[in-house]
Amino acid sequence: MAVNGLEFEKPIIELEKRIKELKAFASTENIDFSDEIKILEKKVVESKKRAHRNLTAWQRMQIARHPDRPYTLDYINALTKNFIELRGDRAFADDQAIIGGFASFQDKTVMVIGHQKGRNTKENITRNFGMPHPEGYRKMLRLMKMAEKFSIPVIAFIDTPGAYPGIGAEERGQAEAIARNLKEMAHLQVPMIVVITGEGGSGGALAIGLGNKVFMLENAVYFVCTPEACGAILWKDRTKAPEAAKALCITASDLKKFEIIDTIIPEPVGGAHRNPNKTAENIKNTLKTCLIELAKLSPEEIINQRYEKYRKMGKFLEK
Amino acid sequence: MAWFGKRQYTVLPATKKRDIPDGLWTKCPGCGEIIYNKNLNKNLSVCPKCRFHNRISVQERIAQLVVKNTFVEYDKNMQSVDPLNFKAYKNYKDKIAQEQKKTGLKEAAVYGEGDIGSFHVSIALTDYRFIMGSMGSVVGEKVTRAIELAIDKKIPFISVSASGGGARMYEGIFSLMQMAKTSAAVARLSDEKIPFISVITDPTGGGVSASFAFQADVIVAEPRALITFAGPRVIEQTIHQKLPEGFQRSEFLLEHGMIDMIVDRSELKQKLVDLIGHFDSYSK
Numbered sequence: 001m002a003v004n005g006l007e008f009e010k011p012i013i014e015l016e017k018r019i020k021e022l023k024a025f026a027s028t029e030n031i032d033f034s035d036e037i038k039i040l041e042k043k044v045v046e047s048k049k050r051a052h053r054n055l056t057a058w059q060r061m062q063i064a065r066h067p068d069r070p071y072t073l074d075y076i077n078a079l080t081k082n083f084i085e086l087r088g089d090r091a092f093a094d095d096q097a098i099i100g101g102f103a104s105f106q107d108k109t110v111m112v113i114g115h116q117k118g119r120n121t122k123e124n125i126t127r128n129f130g131m132p133h134p135e136g137y138r139k140m141l142r143l144m145k146m147a148e149k150f151s152i153p154v155i156a157f158i159d160t161p162g163a164y165p166g167i168g169a170e171e172r173g174q175a176e177a178i179a180r181n182l183k184e185m186a187h188l189q190v191p192m193i194v195v196i197t198g199e200g201g202s203g204g205a206l207a208i209g210l211g212n213k214v215f216m217l218e219n220a221v222y223f224v225c226t227p228e229a230c231g232a233i234l235w236k237d238r239t240k241a242p243e244a245a246k247a248l249c250i251t252a253s254d255l256k257k258f259e260i261i262d263t264i265i266p267e268p269v270g271g272a273h274r275n276p277n278k279t280a281e282n283i284k285n286t287l288k289t290c291l292i293e294l295a296k297l298s299p300e301e302i303i304n305q306r307y308e309k310y311r312k313m314g315k316f317l318e319k
Numbered sequence: 320m321a322w323f324g325k326r327q328y329t330v331l332p333a334t335k336k337r338d339i340p341d342g343l344w345t346k347c348p349g350c351g352e353i354i355y356n357k358n359l360n361k362n363l364s365v366c367p368k369c370r371f372h373n374r375i376s377v378q379e380r381i382a383q384l385v386v387k388n389t390f391v392e393y394d395k396n397m398q399s400v401d402p403l404n405f406k407a408y409k410n411y412k413d414k415i416a417q418e419q420k421k422t423g424l425k426e427a428a429v430y431g432e433g434d435i436g437s438f439h440v441s442i443a444l445t446d447y448r449f450i451m452g453s454m455g456s457v458v459g460e461k462v463t464r465a466i467e468l469a470i471d472k473k474i475p476f477i478s479v480s481a482s483g484g485g486a487r488m489y490e491g492i493f494s495l496m497q498m499a500k501t502s503a504a505v506a507r508l509s510d511e512k513i514p515f516i517s518v519i520t521d522p523t524g525g526g527v528s529a530s531f532a533f534q535a536d537v538i539v540a541e542p543r544a545l546i547t548f549a550g551p552r553v554i555e556q557t558i559h560q561k562l563p564e565g566f567q568r569s570e571f572l573l574e575h576g577m578i579d580m581i582v583d584r585s586e587l588k589q590k591l592v593d594l595i596g597h598f599d600s601y602s603k
Contacts, residue, residue, distance in 0.1 A: 165553045166558055167558065169548065170548060171571075173576075174549070175546075179533035182499060182502035182529075182530055182534075184506070186507075187507075187510060202486070202495060203498060203525065206495055207529075223492065223495075224490075224495040224526075230488055234408050234409070235407055235408045247403065249403050249491050249492065250491070258402070258493070311500060311503065311504075314460050315490075315493060316397055317397070317400050318396070319397075
């Protein structure tokens, strides 16, 4: 797999390249370099760990936006069987920036939904870079309500820069679509489990994100507005995005500290794109336990647990 | 060669601009008419000539809608803290202090109960003057409590939003979660079958439009109010096009089926009374 390097990953990628060259050279020339290779490999692991221990918010954002990062369909394929995509909002169009359908997870049916980004320009035109229009959110609502009707739990994967800001989106009621989803999710009678896998872009993410449990991958980010936009507004300078990313507290560890999310799902060293299978495995284990736990609750308890969770959120002073 | 030195044009000294004393007259942003403030106030801050609806404070709004001396405000002193310790171009704490001084309010939302006509209601309002009426923890909490008040007392809930700022950036993810919190409260209100009327005024955007403001049973807007999900500037920067005239104004939303009606401020109170009357018709 071609790996697109981020700035802080460059030395690691350089080392890996050298190991590869050395291995190739050793096999063609029949020389034993195994000791040297071992030393280099150890060095790679160490520098990876070092680089990833102290990542800044902005660096994590780069990993969350990494073009090789696994997307929703990758996770659906890795975690579930028999995925059947269901399309269209029955009113206007089918939005391919956000997808969903039936799937079997651990031999039980679940409704999986999530934003879908594209891998290349052509795909990204179809997927609109994972930025849904109102019809996309209305499709999600249709699927969630159907899941509720047949007592099927919902699993949502979140990875979007945000809901699309455009003329058509406004004409067709982007605000109304998101507002309606929030209200309907709040009293959905089936378990709703949310995994933030990449970018949690504001209202566009929350619109499928009102979960009984909310998990977040280690390098995922969740924000009220993009650091670029925040920089432009509060610093009057778009290039202040790294500072804004820090100030907005967008990382998984920030949100865990604030009790906005329930659990951080660890990623392999170097980020999810370095080992998608391992990442999927970690998500699977978390989802498995969570589904068993939530299955014990009655529909009423499901609604109340969700209500209490969000009712507590917010920090203020009362005199 | 006298013409070299000759002045071709006479330069007249600029006429002295006529000073308009502050606070006596207002120039209408709609038609440019100069209006005597006392007349403007008598006219509910609507231009008598072109019906331009000037933005008004929550205090003025309450005075216009709620029967005199019936309004009881709750949690008046609830204040924002600075959960992220936000430091930018301006620090959040300084920004709040500045807005409190400017508006005489502790925060961007006010809620309480009072009478509209003969109906007793719970009402929550936001004020555009306080960090653009944006929703942080306090606004979210107050709106939620207003909804809970309506549920407890089984009285209609009215929201009047003037929140151009949407979700408040300074409180980061906490602001986003207020959308979830208020929405969950509206879901309960709806399950209890208690009527909810949302009055959307200029300007209302993002985090407020994409939560409680668009979740009401009936949505009423004032004329020419800017009502958005994404603001016009954000859209222009995304699509690199100039937006059409009237885009994202009340009339545009009415035409696209997003709101029930546009009501002139002079008729708003009566319209609310009539609507609540319909909701209430079979409850006795």
